[in-house]
Amino acid sequence: MQSTSEALFQQLTDDELEALREQTASSHRPDLASGVWFDTLVSDSAAEVITAGWKAGDHKRLLLSLPVDWDALCQDDRSWGSQLHGWKFMDKPMQEFIRSGDRTYLQWCLDRAVSWSERYSDQDTANEIVWYNMALGQRSLRLAGLIYLGAKNGMTGPELRSLLAAVDRHRTELALDTSFNPRTNHGYFVAIGQTVLGAALDAVQQMRELAQEGRERLAVMVRTQFLPDGGHSEHSPEYHRMLMRSFQLAVDNGLIKDADFTGRLRKAADLLGWMIQPSGCLVPMGDTPNVNMVDGTHPLTLSPQTNFLMSGGKDGQACTAELGLFPDSGYAFVRSPQPDSGEKLCASSYVAFSAAFHGRAHKHADDLNFVWYDRGQEILVEGGRYGYGAQLPADSPLRADGYYYADPFRRFVESTPAHNTVTANGRNHDRRRAPVGSGLGMCEQADGKFFLRGRMDHSDWTHRRTIELEPGIGLTVIDDVQSTDAAKRDFQVWFNVAGALGLCNVPQGDQEELSWTSPAGDWKVTLLTESGNALPFPVRESEEPLRGWRSVQDGSREGVWSVRLEAQHTRHHVFRNVFRFQAT
Template sequence: MKRIFGGIALALLIIVVANFLYNGQETLDESWLNDEDLSNDDIIEQLTDNQYEAYFQRTDLAGEQAVKIGDLIVDNHIYSFDIWDPYKYEELDWLMDPFDDNSWKLYLHSLRMVSFLVNAYEETNDEVYLEKAMSITEDWIVNNPDNDSVSNWAWSDHAVSNRMLNLTNLYEQLQRSSIRDIGFNKLLLQSLYEHGLWQVEEGNYRFPHNHGVMQDRALIQVATLFERFDFADEWFDLGVERLKKQLEASISESGVHLEHSPGYHIHTFELFQEVNEVLSKDGLSLGEEFSDDLMNMKEYLAYVFKPDGSLPLIGDTVQTDLEHIDHLEHPYLDFIRTQGKEGAQPTDVSKVYEDAGVAILRDEWKDAEEFDQSTYVMLQAGYHSNVHKHADDLSLVLYSMGEDIFVGPGKYMYTSNPMRYYMLSSLSHNTVTVDGAGYDLDLEKIDVFIKESELTEEYDRVVAEHSLYEGITFTREIILLKPNVLVILDALESDQHHTYEQRFNLNPDAELLNFDNFGMTAALGDNLKIKIQQLETVDEVHHYKGSDEPIRGYVSYYTNQLTPVDQLEFVQKGKTANFVTIVEMESDQYSSPVESVEFTEGNLYYIKNEERKEIILQ
């Protein structure tokens, strides 16, 4: 079977033709390493004219940044991302955890610093970077054998997959260098083979999960490295087969990634697209349906990006701006990226993805000069997986006139601590909680869905429901009266007495002017005003901002960072609760044409441009 990865494939071909045989056991036959007639120079000489193309390279630092980071690592610093300071060590300790952070430990055992060292070598041709990479790699291999490693993170699926890419990249660059260390090559190849065996084991495979896609990608790469062995075809085919199943299980028919996070939608799309591009260069394909799914995933992103070109903080999403993601190519995305100056305007203004439980509402696609002034609402009403999922069902985010109005909490970090639990809980989202608590995420109790929707030029209306609180049915109906009035109808029913709390997180830049049982007024910027009106009786109202006891009123735009925000909590008590909430946004430039909103006998009435209008609610 024809493969890619230029230098890697040829390196193995030369070695294999010489003496490299597979004996069917869990080790490779390394008798060729003792062949006195086969020197390092004989092997390296055959590689110098071959161009390497690192399709799955983990990092791509270049220029002064690559050298700066490489020098730090040579000087015994661990560096993974800017969110953590470089960590100075005397001796490598694979149990070190200076930041008490699971993600830091993950990237330590991914050997991300090895990939950075390779970047520095590629930039300078200075082999001191490869020598340091070899030293770190050998130390890791010796101290972390499978089933007897010093850290639980050593053989976690994410770390294994990342490490496989980093180590194959290191191996290739070593073959192209003047370093002659056949003993290290032996150690590295044997370790990569063991990594492949680990990935093949069904018990180690994550499905459905974006980590599983990473595992597929890594297995395909290492199968390519060992392409001359009988098992390579089996590994390669297994990776492709699993990949197809991941796509089918983790992407809705409408193209929405079902891990409930726009940020991970992009991440998983990139994984699928990367593998698909590599396969296509080898004359292989995952099929037309796969390509259609990737196209649908990109179209979904055109709707999910807010009018300012950033992602809403839904699920485990961090602040992400489309202008910094130039590899997402689609006419719709070009339209969003350029604020309406280029590309093609999406065919719909608002979209409801019932199969994924997502509704995205807009008043209109405005002209380029006012593109970011549109009103945008995103409602969550789907529960397909616990992966990157928050207890955020029937929560919403709201944006209007160039500003976030109601914001989601973000990810914060993956280490278990009270703040992370808060970010995951309903208490941190723009939704209704019960008795001062959220609900537990339990896939056996999935009962959340979009009941109906109505999208018109005048208004958009969506009704969703869940029964995730024991013995309680929660129905949320949102109506966007275009352009800039949002009506929220929350109905909760139970046979027992409860305290129901309707919560809103304001933009951290908002100035809370006043609040009481009847609503709230806030200001943003020079002249944007936000007004909440409660048309039904509210028993109590509470306010939090950056509170640690209890934890309330925080959002996290970036990993490991917290920003205090005003959180308002409107309370009703009883067996049932009915919140009728009107949210209005206006400024000197955009006064609302909608006024006198009323909720009478189950129907909604309002005046727009001096004309009385009615919406008959089901």
């Protein structure tokens, strides 16, 4: 609970309060007037949110009728709770208020903000997610917008006084060093939240100081979040998309004035286009759920090529390069042929290759992982995100393996076998080791083929991978694994074949090939191994241990074909695995 000295606004007289309201209402803040900080992308209408309940992802709807028992909601899932206490439920109603001018939607949000403030502004809570840095930063943005729009549209004195009590508590929490973590994207949301909140009430000296500290924190985040080639440093296309959009809003509204960083944002927008699969969805590496990038809900970017893909060819211009390389981030992509119209995206062959370890944030145990899409179909897929849920106890031994979350399926999708890569002795890649940055090697296009290369060191063994793609024909994966100490190891290669493909032969004896048919039955893809090992039968939808699964939407799971190849008791081995298309 904050002290009286921290209560900047609580001692204001009614006349002083009214003067502050008038000053706020007369200020010129295009970002707050347009509601850019109320930006959740959800399909529900504002009326549905109010009457049927707010829905976040695959979670059940929450009917936020007054009185709201804030402490009882979303306790079992940190992600869901962070969205609730970040006030994301306000976004659609506020967007509708700005569009239509119907004050019913503004009042609905004001009533819930007052209810929330009465519960938390000057009282303690055992629910740590309420003042969790991500919720704190995102709520600060919405609190600023609500105060500004409320001041312009008849907010009452008691309502303003309640929201200013919330501002007092936010000032206290935002000032804490523990609230600002510059090593993750959460630091950005704290910095931008306090900048916008402080600037919304800059008639008050202490709020100008809050905004200035936010700008200083933003300057730190500018250099840590996006690498020189435009890639976001947290191994997740979804966080790349989300942070790129948020930083762009900050630049557009004059909160970041840095020419070099604006150049990085342009590169980030180019990279986002390469992250769009032929299906139109973001490639689901790291903590990335299914995000449709071509459904018309996403704002245009600084990249004409990315805009061309997102708009179905209506905006921007087609990309002519078929090989996209981002050496600082550690990404390489192939899209061949590049579509010259919106309808042709799904006809491209596509590979996304990730060769990087920049830090623990959103990093799965997936060094040198890749996905492959060809002939209008996902071929090699990976585990997805699944969601977060409750955290493991601080003393859980599972934390030594890089895990934070308690749900066994969440841990599975983070594990190395849920990705298309290599393990030694069946162990996950160590995410506690020192980050090594990008491991991308020489990548090139020659004679109708694409060659992607990368290397990762794993303390006492090394993995070198080469991917050879011949679009529409097939793909070869060469994995060179070697112990860097004297120990002999069992090395495993993992492939996860899309569950939509039907297994059409069963390995027997020394047989060294597996085949899957397309959903339409017009072709098959065959895996041949030259490793000297027989192909074992693929595993699908195993519960004990978990294997042969992926998650497309948070909380969902579906079966895939998990293939495991092994070379036993060796210091050095080269796996050569060939996928080839054939007519049926």
